[in-house]
Amino acid sequence: MLGNGSRAPVIGRIRCAAAVVLVLSAGITVATQQAASQAPAKPAKKATPPPAAAAQGGAKNSWVKLCEKKPLGTMYKEGKEEMRYATYCLTQHERIDGNTGHSVVTAGIRQMEGENTQYFMVMVPLNMMLKPGMRAALYPKDLWEKVQKNEAVDESKLKGLKLEYTLCHGGGCTAEAVATPELINDLKAFGGMVVFAVNSLGDATPFPISFAGFEQAYTGNPADPQQYAAGRRALMQMIAQRQHELAEQQKKQGQQAPAAPAPAPAKK
Numbered sequence: 351m352l353g354n355g356s357r358a359p360v361i362g363r364i365r366c367a368a369a370v371v372l373v374l375s376a377g378i379t380v381a382t383q384q385a386a387s388q389a390p391a392k393p394a395k396k397a398t399p400p401p402a403a404a405a406q407g408g409a410k411n412s413w414v415k416l417c418e419k420k421p422l423g424t425m426y427k428e429g430k431e432e433m434r435y436a437t438y439c440l441t442q443h444e445r446i447d448g449n450t451g452h453s454v455v456t457a458g459i460r461q462m463e464g465e466n467t468q469y470f471m472v473m474v475p476l477n478m479m480l481k482p483g484m485r486a487a488l489y490p491k492d493l494w495e496k497v498q499k500n501e502a503v504d505e506s507k508l509k510g511l512k513l514e515y516t517l518c519h520g521g522g523c524t525a526e527a528v529a530t531p532e533l534i535n536d537l538k539a540f541g542g543m544v545v546f547a548v549n550s551l552g553d554a555t556p557f558p559i560s561f562a563g564f565e566q567a568y569t570g571n572p573a574d575p576q577q578y579a580a581g582r583r584a585l586m587q588m589i590a591q592r593q594h595e596l597a598e599q600q601k602k603q604g605q606q607a608p609a610a611p612a613p614a615p616a617k618k
C-alpha cells in the first residue's frame with residue numbers, strides 16, 4: 351500500500367493518465383451511430399444499446415465480453431475423426447492512447463469451457479521490470495469517485511492484489527492472478543482499481559481501471575464480434591484523422607512562422 355506522503359502525487363498521476371486515453375467502447379458507439387445513419391430507414395423499434403457501450407448507473411460501460419470457439423484437437427467418434435472445440439471467453443477492458451492508438455492498459459477475465467479455474471489478467475506496455483511483479487489497489491465505489499476528483503482517500507479501506515508476470519510480446523507484458531470467486535465479487539462491487547507496474551527507471555507507474563459495466567458484461571451475452579471489430583476500426587480511424595489534422599496544423603504553423611533575421615555583417 352502507498353504511504354501517506356505519496357498519496358497526492360499518485361492521485362495526480364492517475365488523473366493525468368486517465369486524461370490521455372480513450373475507452374475502446376467509445377469507438378464502438380461511434381461505429382454503431384455511423385452505421386445507423388447510413389442504413390436505410392426501417393420501422394421504429396425499441397433501441398438496444400451496443401453490448402460494449404451501454405450505460406450502467408450513469409457511467410459508460412467500459413467492459414465487453416468476447417467469445418470464440420477454439421480447437422482442442424481431434425477425437426474419434428463412431429470410427430470417424432472429429433475436431434473438438436471449446437468456447438473461450440474474455441471479458442475485457444481496454445484503454446487506448448488517443449494520440450498513438452496504442453494500448454495503454456488491458457484487463458480481463460479469461461474463461462475456458464470445461465476448466466474450473468478462471469484467470470484475471472492485466473497487460474501494460476513494455477519496458478517494465480518483471481521481478482517486482484505487478485500490484486494493484488482496489489477502490490470501493492465511494493473512494494473511486496473521490497480519486498477521480500483528485501481528492502484524498504483513506505488508504506486503509508483499499509484492498510490489495512498481487513499479479514505475477516507470465517508473458518511479454520510486442521503488445522506489452524501480461525501479469526495474471528487466479529480469478530477466485532472473491533476477486534470476481536470484488537470486481538462487481540468495487541468502483542475501480544489502480545495497477546502499479548515498475549518501469550525501467552524504478553518508478554511505480556499507475557494504470558487506472560474502472561469497473562463500471564464489468565458485472566453487466568461478465569454475466570451477460572457476448573458482444574457481436576463484427577460490431578466490436580467495426581468499433582475498433584472506427585476508433586483507429588478517428589485517431590489517424592486526429593494525427594493527420596495535428597500534422598497539418600503544425601505544417602501550417604511552420605510555414606507561417608517569420609523568417610529569422612539575417613546575421614549582422616562582421617565588423618572589421
